[in-house]
Amino acid sequence: MNNTKRLLILGVLGSLLILGMVYAYAENQTVSQPLTISIISEKALSGTAGDFTTVNAQISNSGSQPLNDITTYISLVDESNKMPVDLEDWSAEKGLFIGTIDAGQTLPLNWKVHFVKAGKYSLIIVAETAGQEMPQVSSIVYFTVKPKLNLNPGQVLPVALGTPIFVLFIMLLLNYRRNAYKSN
Amino acid sequence: MFRNIWLKELKEQLYTWKGTLWLVISSLVFSLISYLLLTDKELSLLDQTEMMWMLAKVIIGIGLLIISIDASSIISNEFEKETAESLFLSPIKMKDFVLGKLLASLSMWFFIFIVSIPYILVTSAGTKLFFPFLIYVFLLGTIGVLGFIMLIFAISLLFRSSKNTLTTSLIILLALAVPSLFSTTLKNNSFANVLSKVNPVDNIFSSLDNVLVDYQTSLLQNGQFIFPLVLFCLIAFIFLVYASKRFKRAGVVKHE
Numbered sequence: 074m075n076n077t078k079r080l081l082i083l084g085v086l087g088s089l090l091i092l093g094m095v096y097a098y099a100e101n102q103t104v105s106q107p108l109t110i111s112i113i114s115e116k117a118l119s120g121t122a123g124d125f126t127t128v129n130a131q132i133s134n135s136g137s138q139p140l141n142d143i144t145t146y147i148s149l150v151d152e153s154n155k156m157p158v159d160l161e162d163w164s165a166e167k168g169l170f171i172g173t174i175d176a177g178q179t180l181p182l183n184w185k186v187h188f189v190k191a192g193k194y195s196l197i198i199v200a201e202t203a204g205q206e207m208p209q210v211s212s213i214v215y216f217t218v219k220p221k222l223n224l225n226p227g228q229v230l231p232v233a234l235g236t237p238i239f240v241l242f243i244m245l246l247l248n249y250r251r252n253a254y255k256s257n
Numbered sequence: 258m259f260r261n262i263w264l265k266e267l268k269e270q271l272y273t274w275k276g277t278l279w280l281v282i283s284s285l286v287f288s289l290i291s292y293l294l295l296t297d298k299e300l301s302l303l304d305q306t307e308m309m310w311m312l313a314k315v316i317i318g319i320g321l322l323i324i325s326i327d328a329s330s331i332i333s334n335e336f337e338k339e340t341a342e343s344l345f346l347s348p349i350k351m352k353d354f355v356l357g358k359l360l361a362s363l364s365m366w367f368f369i370f371i372v373s374i375p376y377i378l379v380t381s382a383g384t385k386l387f388f389p390f391l392i393y394v395f396l397l398g399t400i401g402v403l404g405f406i407m408l409i410f411a412i413s414l415l416f417r418s419s420k421n422t423l424t425t426s427l428i429i430l431l432a433l434a435v436p437s438l439f440s441t442t443l444k445n446n447s448f449a450n451v452l453s454k455v456n457p458v459d460n461i462f463s464s465l466d467n468v469l470v471d472y473q474t475s476l477l478q479n480g481q482f483i484f485p486l487v488l489f490c491l492i493a494f495i496f497l498v499y500a501s502k503r504f505k506r507a508g509v510v511k512h513e
Contacts (some may be wrong), residue, residue, distance in 0.1 A: 136471070228296040228379050229291055229292055229296065229379050230375060232379045236284045237281060237285050240281050247272055251272040
């Protein structure tokens with residue numbers, strides 16, 4: 074066997090080894106991210122400012138091994154301002170922790186959300202598994218919060234202005250009567 | 258006889274700037290609160306029932322404050338203007354004197370309540386809670402105000418000075434009102450919980466919350482809050498009886 078053939082065989086074997094490693098790495102990557110998150114209350118999300126709603130989602134482990142220490146949280150973006158929303162007023166539950174999710178198991182995720190301000194928003198759910206570099210995210214859900222219709226200046230203005238004026242008028246009338254009585 | 262004293266005090270309240278000015282001030286406060294609640298975008302995020310609850314607290318809070326100031330001077334003034342001596346020389350019973358003054362102070366609360374009706378109407382528009390709102394503000398306010406008037410009258414008869422009575426009354430009102438503004442988290446403590454259950458102002462606000470926010474509108478469902486209020490009135494009445502007897506023993510002109 075001459076040197077050229079040896080080099081060729083070594084080259085083929087080396088290539089096969091590299092391909093095998095790449096495949097194994099890729100396989101490992103897909104096995105390590107078996108989590109899927111889906112938002113199931115997509116249609117129920119829209120509402121009016123001030124309303125409370127529940128974001129219902131589910132997290133599934135489609136892998137063959139149980140997964141531990143998963144932290145899930147919601148992320149909200151104001152689509153009009155293109156800015157993330159500070160969830161302090163929107164949701165009291167910042168994150169949900171899952172100790173263990175067995176292979177093939179699906180668990181529900183629920184967040185109670187308060188619609189604070191009218192506008193167009195997008196929402197995603199993120200899951201972080203301990204020891205994994207890449208988080209898992211759900212698909213984006215878009216929803217609209219309508220402005221609150223509790224505002225009624227048309228009704229409150231006459232009362233807010235009229236009542237003190239009426240009371241003041243009564244006060245002046247009584248004072249006038251008193252002065253008239255005194256002068257008599 | 259108490260009727261004459263009541264009508265005399267009522268005329269004094271209505272025909273002077275003192276009494277009617279309180280009504281103008283209370284209507285201005287109600288206007289400001291209801292206007293802000295129904296026009297401010299941030300405040301309008303509150304649920305409508307919570308807006309009603311807030312207004313109800315303001316109505317009763319203003320009522321208690323004005324009545325405390327009014328009741329502090331209504332008896333003490335007789336000593337400070339030196340009219341008490343001539344008043345008690347007439348064939349007037351202590352019972353009639355106190356009852357007449359009490360009805361006059363209570364009338365002031367009724368006037369404040371009447372002024373608040375348009376605001377109650379406009380804030381509860383669109384809900385079915387107008388009548389429970391109206392009835393419970395009247396009921397709880399009247400019981401609370403009655404208890405406070407009796408307590409202040411007792412202090413008045415003991416001190417015989419409007420300045421001292423007013424200071425003491427305002428301190429008592431403040432001491433009772435402040436814990437009722439604490440959040441539910443602060444009330445989780447067992448001691449705070451007991452204090453909250455015996456505090457009349459807290460019971461008024463909790464009952465309003467029960468009616469307006471939780472829709473528990475029957476008297477039976479609010480008995481747990483009304484009973485301590487009635488008990489407070491009873492204690493205030495006993496204190497008033499004690500103060501009246503001590504006043505009679507000491508005489509109208511107090512010899513130091």
